Amino acid sequence: MQIAVIGATGAVGNEIVKLLEEREFPVASLRCFASSRSLGKTISFRKKQIPLEVLTPIKCDFAFFAAGSSISKEWIPKMDALCIDSSSAFRQSAPLVIPEINAHALAHHRGVISSPNCAATILLLPLFPLHRLYKAKRIIVSTYQAASGGGFQLVRHLEEETGALLRGDHFPTTLPYPYAFNLFPHTSELDESGYVGEELKISQETKKILEDDSIAISATCVRVPVLRAHSLSANIEFHHPFELDAAIAAVKSMPGVTLFEDRSKNRFPTPFDATGRSEIFTGRFRIDRSQPNTLEFWAVGDQLLKGAALNAVQIAEYLTKGPQSFMSSYR
Amino acid sequence: MQIAVIGATGAVGNEIVKLLEEREFPVASLRCFASSRSLGKTISFRKKQIPLEVLTPIKCDFAFFAAGSSISKEWIPKMDALCIDSSSAFRQSAPLVIPEINAHALAHHRGVISSPNCAATILLLPLFPLHRLYKAKRIIVSTYQAASGGGFQLVRHLEEETGALLRGDHFPTTLPYPYAFNLFPHTSELDESGYVGEELKISQETKKILEDDSIAISATCVRVPVLRAHSLSANIEFHHPFELDAAIAAVKSMPGVTLFEDRSKNRFPTPFDATGRSEIFTGRFRIDRSQPNTLEFWAVGDQLLKGAALNAVQIAEYLTKGPQSFMSSYR
Numbered sequence: 325m326q327i328a329v330i331g332a333t334g335a336v337g338n339e340i341v342k343l344l345e346e347r348e349f350p351v352a353s354l355r356c357f358a359s360s361r362s363l364g365k366t367i368s369f370r371k372k373q374i375p376l377e378v379l380t381p382i383k384c385d386f387a388f389f390a391a392g393s394s395i396s397k398e399w400i401p402k403m404d405a406l407c408i409d410s411s412s413a414f415r416q417s418a419p420l421v422i423p424e425i426n427a428h429a430l431a432h433h434r435g436v437i438s439s440p441n442c443a444a445t446i447l448l449l450p451l452f453p454l455h456r457l458y459k460a461k462r463i464i465v466s467t468y469q470a471a472s473g474g475g476f477q478l479v480r481h482l483e484e485e486t487g488a489l490l491r492g493d494h495f496p497t498t499l500p501y502p503y504a505f506n507l508f509p510h511t512s513e514l515d516e517s518g519y520v521g522e523e524l525k526i527s528q529e530t531k532k533i534l535e536d537d538s539i540a541i542s543a544t545c546v547r548v549p550v551l552r553a554h555s556l557s558a559n560i561e562f563h564h565p566f567e568l569d570a571a572i573a574a575v576k577s578m579p580g581v582t583l584f585e586d587r588s589k590n591r592f593p594t595p596f597d598a599t600g601r602s603e604i605f606t607g608r609f610r611i612d613r614s615q616p617n618t619l620e621f622w623a624v625g626d627q628l629l630k631g632a633a634l635n636a637v638q639i640a641e642y643l644t645k646g647p648q649s650f651m652s653s654y655r
Numbered sequence: 656m657q658i659a660v661i662g663a664t665g666a667v668g669n670e671i672v673k674l675l676e677e678r679e680f681p682v683a684s685l686r687c688f689a690s691s692r693s694l695g696k697t698i699s700f701r702k703k704q705i706p707l708e709v710l711t712p713i714k715c716d717f718a719f720f721a722a723g724s725s726i727s728k729e730w731i732p733k734m735d736a737l738c739i740d741s742s743s744a745f746r747q748s749a750p751l752v753i754p755e756i757n758a759h760a761l762a763h764h765r766g767v768i769s770s771p772n773c774a775a776t777i778l779l780l781p782l783f784p785l786h787r788l789y790k791a792k793r794i795i796v797s798t799y800q801a802a803s804g805g806g807f808q809l810v811r812h813l814e815e816e817t818g819a820l821l822r823g824d825h826f827p828t829t830l831p832y833p834y835a836f837n838l839f840p841h842t843s844e845l846d847e848s849g850y851v852g853e854e855l856k857i858s859q860e861t862k863k864i865l866e867d868d869s870i871a872i873s874a875t876c877v878r879v880p881v882l883r884a885h886s887l888s889a890n891i892e893f894h895h896p897f898e899l900d901a902a903i904a905a906v907k908s909m910p911g912v913t914l915f916e917d918r919s920k921n922r923f924p925t926p927f928d929a930t931g932r933s934e935i936f937t938g939r940f941r942i943d944r945s946q947p948n949t950l951e952f953w954a955v956g957d958q959l960l961k962g963a964a965l966n967a968v969q970i971a972e973y974l975t976k977g978p979q980s981f982m983s984s985y986r
Contacts, residue, residue, distance in 0.1 A: 464945075507881060507925060509925075509953060520921070542944075544888035544939070544951060587845060592840040595837050610850060620873055
């Protein structure tokens with residue numbers, strides 16, 4: 325396969341290159357693209373140094389786009405390749421796929437397949453087996469999103485500002501408040517509805533991936549001082565009644581999801597547990613008795629892996645190797 | 656007034672002593688109690704050094720208890736004083752008071768008045784004016800709770816572990832996971848319902864303070880790597896319809912609550928903004944169109960001040976100076 329990674333120096337693109345190597349994707353040739361600032365630099369792949377190039381329209385089998393919406397919008401139409409896009413640019417019009425959930429949607433692509441918003445993916449993997457059984461009616465979700473969602477730059481910002489604070493040094497911040505030991509409502513664009521873009525993405529993408537526009541959703545997205553795994557609390561009202569044990573059993577049988585809890589030790593998933601891991605970790609399943617047919621749970625996933633790069637690579641694996649591919653190699 | 660502070664070396668007790676001085680509470684004598692480890696040490700109050708004592712049954716006007724539930728349970732019955740208790744020991748049986756909301760309940764005390772759970776207080780101050788107008792039906796809340804809720808020890812743990820991580824040093828942690836750049840579901844005791852003690856407190860205390868057992872609540876409590884202000888996202892279904900502007904106006908008119916938002920700059924309250932401040936800061940009010948009569952908002956408050964010490968001192972102020980006292984001196 326001839327592969328291109330666009331945005332190869334970014335947090336997501338970097339993980340895509342690593343995953344193509346680690347997961348032994350059948351790469352015959354790899355080209356890596358970044359901004360002109362990266363010209364002259366290289367990226368390591370299978371012990372070779374791949375030179376960074378500035379993007380031009382090219383022909384290849386798969387082009388992974390991980391350079392943000394505006395680059396995707398401009399360049400995907402010019403590519404002679406099946407583009408797998410981690411940005412939100414084509415999520416409304418193209419198939420939007422989590423292979424474990426709606427791989428059937430891949431069949432309808434017209435040159436571009438979108439990979440979902442990271443928080444939507446972390447919500448949907450544990451929710452899907454429950455939705456299939458009990459039909460989700462209304463979802464309330466609050467997120468605890470890591471710095472990595474803002475790219476390498478925000479991760480470094482958090483580390484450096486925190487170090488400066490602890491040493492008592494001045495830190496030239498670009499935010500209107502500290503990020504060290506602080507958190508803030510998500511800064512994606514505020515809609516006139518009062519929701520921010522990230523919250524609307526979770527809502528729209530959930531409906532599209534579950535193929536059910538009747539699902540009602542309200543999300544609150546928050547950036548927390550964590551490096552690279554997102555967490556969320558979810559309160560789900562279903563149409564149908566359920567038993568807690570059966571719901572937990574359904575989640576346990578879902579590929580890509582690990583029930584991670586030890587109730588005797590009051591131990592549930594944390595971002596640390598999920599960092600560098602392929603699965604979504606979930607726990608704290610409990611019946612919310614404040615209304616019928618309602619469940620609360622907690623889910624954590626590596627934002628850069630299943631939340632972004634891994635899902636994109638799994639889409640390519642599914643298209644290349646078929647339905648069982650994505651279940652075979654959770655690391 | 657003769658005053659005693661029990662647990663004066665702890666995070667909350669320490670703030671109570673500072674607030675008695677700053678707010679010019681009419682203190683004729685102050686006695687400070689701590690464990691025997693603190694014997695020989697002193698606490699500064701109005702430029703004097705108050706020696707720390709080991710608790711014995713004493714007579715005074717107000718005894719502020721801030722040393723945890725077991726100390727309150729053991730010692731409050733032995734005191735000849737009006738005890739204002741920051742622990743959960745008597746919250747079921749004694750008046751449970753946020754003066755801005757239910758000061759009328761103070762009249763019924765029998766020697767002890769409880770100050771509520773910090774997260775409940777941060778939820779209830781902005782919620783109360785809305786409940787009064789539209790009657791809360793169901794509340795879903797997710798918290799983002801700071802280290803200070805676990806005392807000075809946990810604050811130091813977070814700072815020291817974070818410093819060690821950034822320097823690459825080993826840190827001898829007492830937790831089963833890192834706290835530096837990590838978060839975890841609240842570690843209060845796990846009930847067989849699957850909720851932890853902190854979540855059940857929010858539920859029980861909300862019903863008691865709003866004097867409405869019909870309110871349905873489900874909470875998710877999470878400890879985040881923030882030093883001393885708690886945040887929460889709340890999704891509230893009301894019995895009655897409302898207009899967003901009227902709801903926001905009601906919150907703005909509530910004593911002790913500050914609407915803190917600049918929508919043109921996408922700027923909403925963060926723990927940093929609330930640290931050291933008396934008010935609860937709130938924002939991100941928006942209609943949740945996923946069902947009728949439903950509102951989302953965000954609230955942040957200093958856990959040690961209005962979440963604990965300040966509320967306790969305000970109870971004493973109310974009893975001493977009358978109804979307007981607590982509105983006069985937000986710093």
